[in-house]
Amino acid sequence: MATLLHIDSSVLPGKASASRAVADAFRAAWEEQHPQGTVIYRDVAANPVPHITADAHTAGFTDPSDRTPEQSAAFAARVKLIEELEQADAVLIGAPMYNFSIPSTLKAWLDNVILPGRTAGENPSAKGTPVTVVASRGGSYAPGTPREGCEFVQTYLGVLLRESLGLEPEFIVPELTMAPRNPAMSELIPLYRASRERAFADATTKAKELAERFAM
Structure with missing residues (x-):
């Protein structure tokens, strides 16, 4: 059965x-299509x-026999994260925009799983x-908007996921999420409501498409 790796990074809980x-x-x-599948x-x-x-x-650049105990312990933690990525048939990442970029906790996960010669390089x-990346943001950074040039989430993750890890990223972008809370x-x-509805619809559609792909 198919395996989904789901990463959340928002500091806000639940809904x-x-x-x-x-x-x-x-x-x-996804789980509706793969009730017996695995979600990491x-x-x-x-x-x-x-x-x-x-x-x-x-x-990562030291022969295992030459690693110090501290290196071995630190590398073992990285390997666990890397193996979760390698086991996944599909990956889901929640990536809210914080100060024009991704949360530092998500960056830490990425830094751990990017390993030249294994997950990165000629044959990732x-x-x-x-x-599938859910890239939410409080405002709008879409093409043609005043802050288009400040969009660093899709730009960064698109390059890193595709070029470094050899993955196939697609983005779902619920935007203007601050509108209900900011009088201005x-x-x-x-x-905002239209963007939110579209994001939920896109998420459901994309999950079903991928689930069907791995059911074949």
Whole structure:
């Protein structure tokens, strides 16, 4: 049966988080198609993975027999995360925009799983795995908007996931999520609602499409 790797990184819990809510809709549709499948779940906001240390980094370039105990322990933690990525038939990532970029906890996960010679390089071990990224943001950074040039989430993740890890990323973008809470954005609430509805619909559709793909 198919395996889904689900990564959440929003600091907000449950439905208070747009990225979590939309990712949950994706996961629910996926599980409906694969009731006997496996979901590997990591909430890197609630349970952060270690940031890369010198031991964790240098261990990747050191022969196992020459590693210090500290290098071996740090590298073992990285390997567990890498193996979860390699086992996945599909990946789901909740990536809210914080200060124009991704949460540091998500960056830490990425730094751990990117390993030249294994997950990155000429023949990435998870090459071709489809990744659905729920890239929520409080405003709009779409082409033609005043802040188009400040969109660093899709730009960064698109390059990193595709070029470094050899994955196949697609994005679902619920935007203007601050509109209901910011009086200055009240006139944008209809656009926020439309974006949210579209994101939920896209999540359900994409999950079913991928689930059918792996059912063949």
